[in-house]
Amino acid sequence: MMLAAFATTVFDSQRTFRELLQAMARPAAPRALPILPPSPASIAPAAMAVLLTLCDATTSVWLQQPQEDAVEHLRFHAGLRLAERPQDADFALITDPASMPSLTSFAHGDIRYPDRSASLIIQVAAFGSSPCVQGEVGRGSLALASTQDCTTPPQPSPVNKGGSSRAMHFAGPGIRETEILAIDRLPSDFWQQRAAMSVQLPLGVDLFFVAAQQVVALPRTTRLLES
Amino acid sequence: MDTPPNLARAQWMSLLAQADPAELVAAMDGFAPPADTAWLRPAQTGLYMLRGRVGGTGPQFNFGEITVTRCSVQAAGHIGHAWVRGSNARHAELAALADALLQDDAQRVSVQRQVIEPLRHSLDQHRDKASRKAAASKVEFFTVVRGE
Numbered sequence: 001m002m003l004a005a006f007a008t009t010v011f012d013s014q015r016t017f018r019e020l021l022q023a024m025a026r027p028a029a030p031r032a033l034p035i036l037p038p039s040p041a042s043i044a045p046a047a048m049a050v051l052l053t054l055c056d057a058t059t060s061v062w063l064q065q066p067q068e069d070a071v072e073h074l075r076f077h078a079g080l081r082l083a084e085r086p087q088d089a090d091f092a093l094i095t096d097p098a099s100m101p102s103l104t105s106f107a108h109g110d111i112r113y114p115d116r117s118a119s120l121i122i123q124v125a126a127f128g129s130s131p132c133v134q135g136e137v138g139r140g141s142l143a144l145a146s147t148q149d150c151t152t153p154p155q156p157s158p159v160n161k162g163g164s165s166r167a168m169h170f171a172g173p174g175i176r177e178t179e180i181l182a183i184d185r186l187p188s189d190f191w192q193q194r195a196a197m198s199v200q201l202p203l204g205v206d207l208f209f210v211a212a213q214q215v216v217a218l219p220r221t222t223r224l225l226e227s
Numbered sequence: 228m229d230t231p232p233n234l235a236r237a238q239w240m241s242l243l244a245q246a247d248p249a250e251l252v253a254a255m256d257g258f259a260p261p262a263d264t265a266w267l268r269p270a271q272t273g274l275y276m277l278r279g280r281v282g283g284t285g286p287q288f289n290f291g292e293i294t295v296t297r298c299s300v301q302a303a304g305h306i307g308h309a310w311v312r313g314s315n316a317r318h319a320e321l322a323a324l325a326d327a328l329l330q331d332d333a334q335r336v337s338v339q340r341q342v343i344e345p346l347r348h349s350l351d352q353h354r355d356k357a358s359r360k361a362a363a364s365k366v367e368f369f370t371v372v373r374g375e
Contacts, residue, residue: 002301004267076267076299 003038005052005077012037016053020208023217028170028179030127030214040069042095044123046210051121055080055091062089062118064096086118094122097186103193106205114202117220121208127216128167128182172222181216183209191224198223239329239343243322244311246346254342255321258328261302268299270316298323305330 006012012035023031039048042065051074055061060083063070074080083089086105094100100122109117167182168191197204197220204220243251272294279290297310298319307327309319325342328334 001304002265002267002306004265007269009271 002076003040003073005037006035013053016049020050020053020215020217023208023215024219025174027172027174027218027222028181028216030216032213033215036213040067040073042067042070043093044210046213046215047093047121047123050208050210050215051091051093052078054119057081059090060088062086062092064092064094064100089118092118092120094120097122097124100187103190103197103205108197108200108203108205111203117203117205119206119208121210124186124209124211125184126211127209127214169225170218170222171225175222178225195224236326236330240309240326242343242346242350243309243325245350247349248315248318250346250349251318251321254345255325257341258324258338260324263304264300264302264324266298266300267306268297270296270298270319272296272314272316300324300327302327303331303334
């Protein structure tokens with residue numbers, strides 16, 4: 001049967017929107033979403049919070065795994081349109097990153113309207129990062145208090161450098177020096193695809209990763225550093 | 228969509244939306260929300276744009292905005308919806324709950340008898356009274372033709 005969505009639609013989506021703005025302003029730093037609405041089994045509550053906040057009848061959404069209960073839920077609560085093909089979508093929900101289509105298959109915008117591009121919401125298992133706290137890097141440091149407005153990056157510390165091989169260093173607008181983050185279970189060539197797209201800035205796609213209660217944004221301007 | 232069950236549902240939804248809120252509250256007094264009630268979409272008030280056509284055939288024009296309160300509830304295994312004029316949240320909630328209960332075979336008869344029939348009767352009376360009042364003030368116009 002159907003589930004409810006945000007309890008107080010306006011205030012809950014405004015609070016979530018504020019967090020998403022902040023996540024975009026400070027790329028690669030995990031932030032905690034304030035409200036996790038009920039959601040069907042195939043969609044994580046955090047991803048549902050993002051969809052309910054950003055999508056309405058004027059946006060089209062492509063679902064990687066369009067299961068009936070999820071489609072019904074989104075249509076009822078957000079009134080959104082579903083896109084048949086990834087290239088037609090304003091937003092895409094990736095529920096199984098390992099089998100996701102190539103980033104080039106989503107809308108990049110055109111040179112006069114770079115905003116006509118897709119934003120991807122990607123459900124991942126966990127982030128390993130320590131943007132504010134020195135020490136543990138890599139998988140399993142999910143419990144980090146990510147709401148702290150810590151904009152001071154770690155002085156790339158020896159601990160971080162010697163951490164998990166999955167930890168990656170990011171730089172770009174909104175990041176003072178570098179930001180460290182690990183994202184699990186992405187396709188092996190995901191970062192090559194993203195790097196290949198960076199040559200066509202300002203065109204590109206923006207990424208939101210969600211895991212548990214956290215969200216991390218990687219706008220198209222954020223660069224992955226070779227480490 | 229005009230199959231008999233949908234038509235019947237459309238009729239009771241229309242009746243519930245047009246009912247007097249105080250009468251609906253009184254009629255629904257005996258029907259507490261079942262234990263499994265979930266408010267899928269709590270009552271929320273907004274504006275709808277009414278559109279019209281002159282004579283039903285002209286081009287569409289925006290007639291004006293109307294305040295509408297809508298609500299959706301899941302009760303007794305069914306989903307009830309309501310859209311009512313005005314900003315009375317309680318009216319929308321009860322109308323949605325009645326819509327859900329009316330879809331439930333076990334409760335349809337008692338809701339029909341205790342809620343729908345009295346409301347229909349009172350709405351008919353109200354309409355009858357209004358049309359009598361209007362009929363009493365009817366004016367016959369006639370034109371005097373000027374003879375040459």
